[in-house]
Amino acid sequence: MVDEFDTVAWWTAAAVAELGDDHALPAACRGSGSPAALDWLARSMGLEPGVRLLDSGAGVGGPAEYAARNHEARPTLAEPMEGACRAARRLFGRPVAVADGLALPFPDEAFDAAWSLGVLCTIDDKRAYLEELRRAVVPGGAVGLLVYTRAVESLPDQPEGNSFPTRAELLDDLRATGLDVVEETLLADVPGTPDDWEQAATEVEDVVRRDHQDDERWQRAQSQQETIVGLIRDELVVGVLVSCRRGDSAATR
Template sequence: MTEADPMTDEFDTMAAWTAEAVAELGSDHAIPAACRGSGSPAALEWLAGRLRLQPGTRLLDCGAGVGGPAELVARRYQVAPVLAEPMIHACRASARLFGRPVVVAAGDRLPFATGVFDAVWSLGVLCTVRDQAGLLAELRRVSRPGARVGLLVFLRTVARLPEQPEGNHFLTAEELDALLAGVGLAVLEHAELADFADPEPEWQAAADRVEAVIERRHGSDHRWQNARSQEQVIGQLISEDLVAGRLLVLDPAG
């Protein structure tokens, strides 16, 4: 992605502002703020369990954003996460907040050897890239034999959306099934994001405080307004069940 990408404001500029806000509020705000858009803790726990994460597991988070989900499972399961993220300010923000290994890289061109990761996940990323088959093929390539791949995918439930968020390419469930089959990824389990419990009030309150600091500092900035508008469009589509989140556990062996 480049600075001209319509989602730069949402995923790159906001990442830098998130790290600044956490520095003001305290490190206990870091993980809730950095998990924005990546599912609830309950959903992440479900996925972590089915990826068989355990101490020492080398986990790749592809499209890691600010790195909240990877840090959550690193602390709970003592895994060794490696983050790949195309937005440079998001990489800097994740390094500032959590200090985990991170590389600036697009998901369809991962700079890793074949078969080096014990588990791989990509959360809320597939709909934001054009070469979706290329991303999935790379996730499969870097997975070792016996590894599993986890996805959080936002799917279109209707033939045509009333409003198309910029830079998003939502698949239908049928299109996703065909795409996965085409790159040799077999679905082992899936779950609907809406079926998981919401975050605890303390978690949500921490994330909201970070959002409030960002708005106080940058609310008059057109980049904040662009990011906020994008989030509102997607949020409305989800609330109307026109777009729905799905978690998948995949077998790279096909």
Template structure:
């Protein structure tokens, strides 16, 4: 879920990703999806996106900013799609390959090493708010989708200026900005919903918590763990106060692929 822009984000999405793989291997494969989805959406949010995007067995689906591959792993298992992951952190890419057997490549979502019109659908979960290059990212997603291809997003949006301390490296758009960026990139919005990131089944949450506890047991005294905890804590406080809101959207590529110059 990361387009890395700070040392804190590198700790959260890089170093901790490798530790997450290590902990899942110790605890068992049933922990992989819940742990891999932490911060990238609940089971209910993933199901809403999959249903609203009408994803079917055999669809070619891109997960852009895939983290350790939890959402893509869930999607491949639940819907039988052919999922491909793109993620800028090498540790996370290694985890997605090892834990889920997914084709994964190290790259930024605004510079996808993928052919034009090579996917039926794509999703990007909590990633648009981690880059200042939002137009380039959405233009790239439009480029790799077939005409009429579907896009799903989980975006953390801010209705007003956010109170400090802010998480490092994030750039949270307003709802109106998200809608305008999608339109400029050639997408027509087809569905929206507020995300409840706490609606996963109890067993899902228990397994995610067990992995977090195992990582803390092994690496809790490492500076990278403290950085990652502070980063996620800042996001959590903003969400808890209502200053930041998780928003789900689906869209369809409705016109010719826009160039980056056209959407900046």
């Protein structure tokens, strides 16, 4: 995971510096679904101008920046990989904490809303992770997730560092942590990434490949990414967008 989420993240920021700022948002959102998926979450979560939004596992900061530019949210990023934090800071200049989502360095109820995109499947103790998100938002606050779920009993290829929950396990974990589901949809049911974004993100990836393809860290990250893309293409792993609210009931685990 370090290769993909730390080293390559930093290389991505360097590639954007070469290609221009218009490449930053598409490249930094690559891991997280389309702008339409982010809009779906923002609408369902009720993100309003000025909302204090935590992005846990923020990666290179694309989704948080998208929320700031398109929904006037005030994002704070938390992300355990230092290279990704440095990249996010360099690309967008928003507040970033190097932090594990299992132990967020924020007081209780510090945010109006939180989202976490493509992160839960990298966490073993999913309930502890969800409890931290719940703790960080005000009562009734919105919590949005993009979760890659396992649609079959066992996967032919398990990418390192990932443990995909089934949809039923996800719903159990949300219930147990006092996060009430408001709405959910399949990622495949919202419009995909527009061609100009795809093009810009691909150009960034091409520069990273040109400069680092002989580096075994790039090769490991590439192989990891190909495995996940294959699982999604074959519908063995399915992206789900879930919009929740912090409920009244305390966590019961």
